[in-house]
Amino acid sequence: MNKRLIALTDRRKLIVPCSGIGKTVGEVTREATRILIEELRPGVFDTVCLARIMMDEEEDTRELIRTSNVITIDGCPERCATTSVKFAGGTPVLEVLTVKVLAKNRTHRPKSILDIGEGGRQLARDVAEVVIENGGA
Amino acid sequence: MPKVYLLPCAGYDRPGGAITRMVAEKLASSNKEMIIGSAASLSTERPGEVRDLLSSKTVILDGCSLHCATKLAESKGAKSVKSIEVTEHIASSDSEEQKVDAICLLVEEAIREMAVDSKEPTRPRAEISDSGELTAQIDKFKLRVREGYYYSDNDFWAKVEGDKIRVGASDLLQQMTSDIYYVEIDAIGKTVELGDEAGRIESTKTAIEIISPVSGVIVEHNERLVDSPELVNESPYDEGWLYMMEPLDLSELDLLKTAGEYLEHASERAHEELGKKATE
Amino acid sequence: MSFIPKVGLIACSGEECTGGNVSRMAALKVLHKLKPHDTITICLPLFLAGDSGERGFAEVFPTITIDGCGKLCAARSTAKYSSEPAVKINVEDYMGPRCRGKEEQWRVNDGSAIVDKIAEDVAKHVEELRDALRDN
Numbered sequence: 001m002n003k004r005l006i007a008l009t010d011r012r013k014l015i016v017p018c019s020g021i022g023k024t025v026g027e028v029t030r031e032a033t034r035i036l037i038e039e040l041r042p043g044v045f046d047t048v049c050l051a052r053i054m055m056d057e058e059e060d061t062r063e064l065i066r067t068s069n070v071i072t073i074d075g076c077p078e079r080c081a082t083t084s085v086k087f088a089g090g091t092p093v094l095e096v097l098t099v100k101v102l103a104k105n106r107t108h109r110p111k112s113i114l115d116i117g118e119g120g121r122q123l124a125r126d127v128a129e130v131v132i133e134n135g136g137a
Numbered sequence: 138m139p140k141v142y143l144l145p146c147a148g149y150d151r152p153g154g155a156i157t158r159m160v161a162e163k164l165a166s167s168n169k170e171m172i173i174g175s176a177a178s179l180s181t182e183r184p185g186e187v188r189d190l191l192s193s194k195t196v197i198l199d200g201c202s203l204h205c206a207t208k209l210a211e212s213k214g215a216k217s218v219k220s221i222e223v224t225e226h227i228a229s230s231d232s233e234e235q236k237v238d239a240i241c242l243l244v245e246e247a248i249r250e251m252a253v254d255s256k257e258p259t260r261p262r263a264e265i266s267d268s269g270e271l272t273a274q275i276d277k278f279k280l281r282v283r284e285g286y287y288y289s290d291n292d293f294w295a296k297v298e299g300d301k302i303r304v305g306a307s308d309l310l311q312q313m314t315s316d317i318y319y320v321e322i323d324a325i326g327k328t329v330e331l332g333d334e335a336g337r338i339e340s341t342k343t344a345i346e347i348i349s350p351v352s353g354v355i356v357e358h359n360e361r362l363v364d365s366p367e368l369v370n371e372s373p374y375d376e377g378w379l380y381m382m383e384p385l386d387l388s389e390l391d392l393l394k395t396a397g398e399y400l401e402h403a404s405e406r407a408h409e410e411l412g413k414k415a416t417e
Numbered sequence: 418m419s420f421i422p423k424v425g426l427i428a429c430s431g432e433e434c435t436g437g438n439v440s441r442m443a444a445l446k447v448l449h450k451l452k453p454h455d456t457i458t459i460c461l462p463l464f465l466a467g468d469s470g471e472r473g474f475a476e477v478f479p480t481i482t483i484d485g486c487g488k489l490c491a492a493r494s495t496a497k498y499s500s501e502p503a504v505k506i507n508v509e510d511y512m513g514p515r516c517r518g519k520e521e522q523w524r525v526n527d528g529s530a531i532v533d534k535i536a537e538d539v540a541k542h543v544e545e546l547r548d549a550l551r552d553n
Binding site for chain 3: 182
């Protein structure tokens, strides 16, 4: 395991969004991750490529997943991010499902994957706040 | 006419194996639409080989009664297959040329039959799954239609259960709407006519009215949808049902489509609707 | 030939770096603007989380993978869980080591011209693959 990854493990929590490219809510998970890392808790959270987690020969990544506090943000009930983290041997400390958050804030519906619109941005903020409220930071 | 994928077993240890190979070479030289498959490439799933198999009408030449080539093609998902076991159609006293010509005629006849089949406006190729569902593949989407249910043109289903009717959304509808996060059904005791609104569904992609497929009195809601509306996506024909009715006129079911009829209707819509990107 | 498969586009969408974001933007541009009727996509992690339908995806559709860096996670995962991609694009070939930085991890600014260039190249590959399938 390289030094950079060890450093991340020691001081940061990992947000793993599904980043789904086929559905609008996938883009919302990405925006929620950005809000957490850049705006709400800079220096507290980091992220790791979900595609890397899928590669079982990426031992460094798997070690990072196993030894970090991982929070998954999924767009739809397929729960790709959560499944991938578990595949890598990790256990998420918090799993957030965007469509469930949307059910509680029904006016915050995203517009399209190319432009999630004001509703989508609000939904991303709702998701980020769920992470904070549930002890994510 | 779709392209034809001809798979000879080409087995060297069987008397018919060499004939299958000669037939394939002869036909390929005169038919540019024909792809000669390779059993070895199919076995190792060489890129492009499985794709050719699945996107073509398939004729298989087996050199003996073990039917190795047919089994191999079927194991890779081949559909619309015509198999010819060459030893059934040639006499040992025939010359090699006579044997090849005889099998070539059979292959050409099989291809003509396939051409006729493909011109008939039949319903899409459907399979029946273990759960009693008709399925059809539309691009990357698998469309499921449950046998024994009745379907409306609005993509809701009705199922007779004793003296009541259970109502739900079809698999096509749940795929078109994408992830559902809210379901609202009209009050218990309310009478709705066929074609009336009986509630609404909201999803990440759209909001739609629930259009009742038959007339009746709503007598029960699926309470699980309050906390888990995603059940409509995950299990449209079982756990994701919407409401129960006491029907006013059971003869209205005659106005609905059977599973087979609906699969044809739904497949056409699926080609138009599923995978639409502009609004995603 | 009555059935010409669409071309599957699979981007790594890597969250850690600029290249991942560029891969996603380029894929979305082809999917929604340049070749909306000739392409289709699935989320890469669906190879793990989805059913056999997702894993059978690349057996029915020729695929183009778009990776944000030389790790080639999308190409390797597609090959591992489904089938070898027809074309593999690496953003690093277009923008060099800058793709491993975090400057445009979330928003593509200076890299927008590179997104356009990659999208155009991918669209050409889509045309070539579809033509080849048509000729078969």
